[in-house]
Amino acid sequence: MADCDNIVFWSPVPAGSIFKIKAAGDKTTFTIVVGRSRNGAPKPVIPFADLVPGPAQQVVNTGDRWAFTPVISLFSAVPQPVTVEAWLEDSAGAPVTLPDDAGAQQPLHCNWSFSAMGGTPLKIFVAA
Amino acid sequence: MRTKFIAALTFLLTAASLFGQCVPSDTPRECWHRFVPAITPAQVAAAPDQAAAAAQNVVAVANTGVTSQVSPAASTLQDFLSFLSASLDSSSVTSNGTSVTFDWNPHIGKDQPIKIEAVIADAQLSSAATTALGTNAAALTTLKDSLSNTDDVTGSLTYSPVNATFGRSIGPHRAFFDSLIASGFTVAQAKADDDLIVALQAAGVKSLDTRIDVIKTDLTEQKTLLNKIEASAAAQKQLGAFADKLTRSFAKLLNNQPQPYASLQYHERRDIVGPSETAIKATYEFGFVNLNTFFGKYRAICDPLLVAQSDDAGKAKCIDLLEAYAGGTGPDESGTGGRVALSVEYRDAQAVHVNLTQYNVKYDVASGRSFVGSLTAGWIIAPSATRRSGRIDLSLSYENIRNAAVITGITGPPPADVNDRLIASLTYTQKLSDTLSFPVTLVYANHPAFLSNVDRKLNARFGLQYKLPKI
Numbered sequence: 230m231a232d233c234d235n236i237v238f239w240s241p242v243p244a245g246s247i248f249k250i251k252a253a254g255d256k257t258t259f260t261i262v263v264g265r266s267r268n269g270a271p272k273p274v275i276p277f278a279d280l281v282p283g284p285a286q287q288v289v290n291t292g293d294r295w296a297f298t299p300v301i302s303l304f305s306a307v308p309q310p311v312t313v314e315a316w317l318e319d320s321a322g323a324p325v326t327l328p329d330d331a332g333a334q335q336p337l338h339c340n341w342s343f344s345a346m347g348g349t350p351l352k353i354f355v356a357a
Numbered sequence: 358m359r360t361k362f363i364a365a366l367t368f369l370l371t372a373a374s375l376f377g378q379c380v381p382s383d384t385p386r387e388c389w390h391r392f393v394p395a396i397t398p399a400q401v402a403a404a405p406d407q408a409a410a411a412a413q414n415v416v417a418v419a420n421t422g423v424t425s426q427v428s429p430a431a432s433t434l435q436d437f438l439s440f441l442s443a444s445l446d447s448s449s450v451t452s453n454g455t456s457v458t459f460d461w462n463p464h465i466g467k468d469q470p471i472k473i474e475a476v477i478a479d480a481q482l483s484s485a486a487t488t489a490l491g492t493n494a495a496a497l498t499t500l501k502d503s504l505s506n507t508d509d510v511t512g513s514l515t516y517s518p519v520n521a522t523f524g525r526s527i528g529p530h531r532a533f534f535d536s537l538i539a540s541g542f543t544v545a546q547a548k549a550d551d552d553l554i555v556a557l558q559a560a561g562v563k564s565l566d567t568r569i570d571v572i573k574t575d576l577t578e579q580k581t582l583l584n585k586i587e588a589s590a591a592a593q594k595q596l597g598a599f600a601d602k603l604t605r606s607f608a609k610l611l612n613n614q615p616q617p618y619a620s621l622q623y624h625e626r627r628d629i630v631g632p633s634e635t636a637i638k639a640t641y642e643f644g645f646v647n648l649n650t651f652f653g654k655y656r657a658i659c660d661p662l663l664v665a666q667s668d669d670a671g672k673a674k675c676i677d678l679l680e681a682y683a684g685g686t687g688p689d690e691s692g693t694g695g696r697v698a699l700s701v702e703y704r705d706a707q708a709v710h711v712n713l714t715q716y717n718v719k720y721d722v723a724s725g726r727s728f729v730g731s732l733t734a735g736w737i738i739a740p741s742a743t744r745r746s747g748r749i750d751l752s753l754s755y756e757n758i759r760n761a762a763v764i765t766g767i768t769g770p771p772p773a774d775v776n777d778r779l780i781a782s783l784t785y786t787q788k789l790s791d792t793l794s795f796p797v798t799l800v801y802a803n804h805p806a807f808l809s810n811v812d813r814k815l816n817a818r819f820g821l822q823y824k825l826p827k828i
Contacts, residue, residue, distance in 0.1 A: 232396055233396075234386065234395060234396060235393060235395065235396050236386065236389050236393070236565065236593075238385075238554075238557060238562070238565050240554070240557065240558060240562075240563070241558070256526075256527075256528060257519075257525075257526035257527060257528060258526075258527065259527070260527055260531050260534060260535055260538075262535045262538055262539055264539065264541075264542035266542075266546075266547030266550060266551065268551055269547055269548050269550075269551030269552070270547065271542060271543075271544055271547045274535075274539045274542065276535065277531055277535060294551055294554040294555065294558075296547065296550035296551065296554065298542060298546075298550075298593075298596070300538050300541070300596070300600045302527075302534070302538065302600065302603075302604040302607075303604070303608075304525075304527050304604065304607065304608040304611055304612070305608065305612065327563065328563070329564070330564050330566065330567075341396070346604070346605065346608060347601045347604055347605060348538070348597070348599075348600030348601040348602075348603060348604035348605075349597065349600070349601070350593060350596050350597050350600055352393075352550070352589075352593055354550070354553070354554050354557075356554050356558055
């Protein structure tokens with residue numbers, strides 16, 4: 230599966246959906262934190278310990294507008310890419326889907342990979 | 358008149374595109390990417406090769422001094438490539454057909470990795486044994502058949518501490534670094550992000566790939582939506598620049614942290630397989646500008662234990678100090694920071710005495726011993742407006758080797774025995790272009806015989822070095 234873009238917009242998702250995110254890679258060479266805000270108000274960041282191996286999760290309730298901002302920092306170039314994975318599932322663990330431009334239901338699931346040194350932010354908007 | 362108006366409008370839209378502002382014909386995604394570059398499919402596909410490519414690019418343009426293959430004036434080009442860069446927290450058993458390797462990487466305490474390795478090799482008769490047996494095929498077969506898995510075993514123990522003072526893992530520094538990164542998440546950004554979500558929801562946007570002038574036909578509403586996307590994207594761009602600069606600065610100091618490494622190895626062999634050998638190796642590498650020296654200088658302001666999680670102003674001050682202390686982060690910008698690597702290795706191979714009376718074979722192999730020590734250091738002289746970077750390399754090596762034939766890992770034309778050899782070199786390499794450098798080297802040897810084609814203890818060398826482009 231190809232990596233997602235660095236901006237993702239998942240809306241409208243069913244209330245009660247659960248946003249999940251995790252990262253993997255050589256822990257000596259990278260770190261990740263996920264900034265988050267709900268309806269414009271900053272919330273505590275999701276720390277590395279919750280993301281690796283993860284997943285960390287956040288329930289999306291009625292009226293919620295979440296902005297998640299993962300920042301991935303690599304302190305050296307790595308031969309084995311650091312991977313970040315984010316997705317939405319319902320309370321039963323089933324994938325949450327939205328129709329694509331052609332009307333076909335697509336699971337809300339993204340992967341990214343990083344191997345070059347530096348700091349990179351992503352943006353994931355999730356709204357019920 | 359209408360033609361002029363359309364031309365003017367086209368010009369304005371084109372100009373807006375060039376200067377990073379969005380236009381109604383953009384999709385929200387295209388508008389976002391005017392500020393934040395996209396991850397392209399090509400980049401994603403090439404992700405596994407990026408590390409090698411990045412390293413290659415850095416080496417291609419960096420002033421790396423001269424290589425040890427062409428001169429005793431060794432460079433510290435490869436310093437800080439850790440001996441234990443991988444597999445420090447796992448255990449494994451591997452087999453390659455001729456040996457079985459048991460690899461165990463336990464931790465002492467929280468973050469102190471040690472590496473224990475045992476290699477059971479497929480034992481073979483030594484060349485001394487086969488020579489002594491000559492054409493006695495029956496004896497050769499009998500002795501080969503008598504060899505067992507325990508006749509050629511190597512055990513090693515290596516230790517390379519990883520903590521806040523030693524090692525180049527981000528682990529011990531993660532909490533502090535993550536708190537600095539988190540200070541980049543601002544209230545203004547949260548507000549801009551939420552304004553954008555509200556605007557997209559209000560417009561009924563389900564895909565970021567629909568043109569804005571299709572989403573909204575009213576010009577005012579188009580402009581409002583564009584402004585929301587631009588505000589959020591601009592905040593993201595600012596966060597990206599902040600995170601990247603902080604990461605690179607921190608990485609520079611982290612990768613200059615002192616790295617001790619010690620290894621003890623014992624190679625047990627049956628007498629007809631070869632001499633048993635003991636080896637001790639220790640290395641110590643560090644850069645002068647590292648996290649330890651940074652915290653030593655700015656402990657009062659930037660102590661990770663003192664900077665409160667909620668103190669964004671204090672963190673901002675630390676970030677400024679850290680980035681300034683690290684200096685530039687390009688391949689030729691180590692600033693005043695130099696690097697040093699020390700290495701000593703001692704090997705002792707025991708004597709072998711074989712007496713196989715039933716085959717009328719008796720031979721002895723003398724013991725061997727080697728001591729090799731080296732010191733290498735490199736400093737980048739930062740480029741100026743009128744001059745490209747320069748580099749100073751200092752190299753000092755000492756060797757004392759007796760009966761090299763029985764020492765593992767010593768190669769070269771016989772006799773490889775060396776009695777008290779000291780060679781020192783000092784090299785200045787001036788970079789003339791990205792691929793062309795001019796090195797000048799002074800070489801000293803304690804005995805003239807150790808220098809090729811000269812009969813003086815001190816001599817000078819100079820030349821041109823050209824890095825071939827990637828084919």
